[in-house]
Amino acid sequence: AQSVTQLDSHVSVSEGTPVLLRCNYSSSYSPSLFWYVQHPNKGLQLLLKYTSAATLVKGINGFEAEFKKSETSFHLTKPSAHMSDAAEYFCVVYRTGRRALTFGSGTRLQVQP
């Protein structure tokens, strides 16, 4: 069965510095992977998705993620953090048997001024 593991429950960076949120996946075949973001009191918003078209995926707000099959990873990065990036980020895999999304445990990103 497909699953994802987010390696950090909490990440703190300074404004203007790079962001790295780590995610490893488990899947017996090529998965569909997503990153969602949740700002306080807001719904879950799709940042980007990997669907095997390209290994480097660009999303909204300057975020991108690289699918690395050899490392079973799908880490989320951004070159320069902004205060508005502070939120909870979820790595998500589409579970084909269930036809639904399976979420990681989430990483809370804190951005310091």
Added chain:
Amino acid sequence: EPEVTQTPSHQVTQMGQEVILRCVPISNHLYFYWYRQILGQKVEFLVSFYNNEISEKSEIFDDQFSVERPDGSNFTLKIRSTKLEDSAMYFCASRDSSGGALGGLYEQYFGPGTRLTVT
């Protein structure tokens, strides 16, 4: 931009009471979902709904839960006899028909959630 809405934002109920959580999906969407997140735990899939019937449901979605699309706009989750462990944030999501029944590649749009507190 169209969005999924959910009401109420916070619901407090006593154990054993019935609650109905309401969602208004995006108007041209055909697939509907409920997820929940118990405090400090992962977001978990509950149920998917298409063409006025349940498509998939998880082990969590037992007989105390039911879903309904009573009219052309609302999508509801009913919990018949709430338990303390039902306290969670409940998210509704919807997507359009792109990708057909499999649809895994296409974005699910989530609402802001309803926080259910069972006392």
